[in-house]
Amino acid sequence: MADTTPEPKRRNKTLNLADVLAGALDPVLKKRGFATRDIITHWQAIAPRPYDQITMPDKLVWPRKSANSHEGAVLYLRCAPGQALLAQHDAPAIAAAVNRYFGYVLVQDVRLSAEPFTPGSGRKTQKTREPSPSEIAKVSEAVEKVEDSELREALRTLGLALSSRSGNKRE
Numbered sequence: 001m002a003d004t005t006p007e008p009k010r011r012n013k014t015l016n017l018a019d020v021l022a023g024a025l026d027p028v029l030k031k032r033g034f035a036t037r038d039i040i041t042h043w044q045a046i047a048p049r050p051y052d053q054i055t056m057p058d059k060l061v062w063p064r065k066s067a068n069s070h071e072g073a074v075l076y077l078r079c080a081p082g083q084a085l086l087a088q089h090d091a092p093a094i095a096a097a098v099n100r101y102f103g104y105v106l107v108q109d110v111r112l113s114a115e116p117f118t119p120g121s122g123r124k125t126q127k128t129r130e131p132s133p134s135e136i137a138k139v140s141e142a143v144e145k146v147e148d149s150e151l152r153e154a155l156r157t158l159g160l161a162l163s164s165r166s167g168n169k170r171e
Helices: 017-031 084-089 091-102 133-143 149-165
Strands: 055-061 073-079 107-112
Touching (some): 073 084, 073 091, 133 149
Parallel strands (some): 073 107
Antiparallel strands (some): 055 073
8 A cells, every 4th residue: 555645845045943833832932922023123222221131021910891902001121230210110111112113002001020030141252352463464454455544443443353353364
């Protein structure tokens, strides 16, 4: 008896990791009150400083009376230790920033969540190194024929920054 199951469809293209994980993340986010991932993925652009670094959205709680409306939710934020009082004091400014980003009154109130948050836990620090004298000479030689002094200095700075990023490449 021959196997009649069709072969799986091959995708000969690269996929964005966010698109692949969307199917797994969206149900979890919907349980937390988020209709989309926008408020979480764009929090750095939405929140005013310093709240973009010391807070993170935890969940949205919609009032029962406006189940059909998308206005007036309570946004719960995870907050860095020692920053709760500051975040609570500026809750109206945070709510205004979220509403300004989305263009309508999405958040009526901001409250703090009891969940812990450590700021920058996913951020990696980059080691900076000083360029060697040979790299400085090489970059200076490459830009010496540029007539505009401001442009020449900008190109020299860019060249030194690029040479310091490629620390593994030595002459």
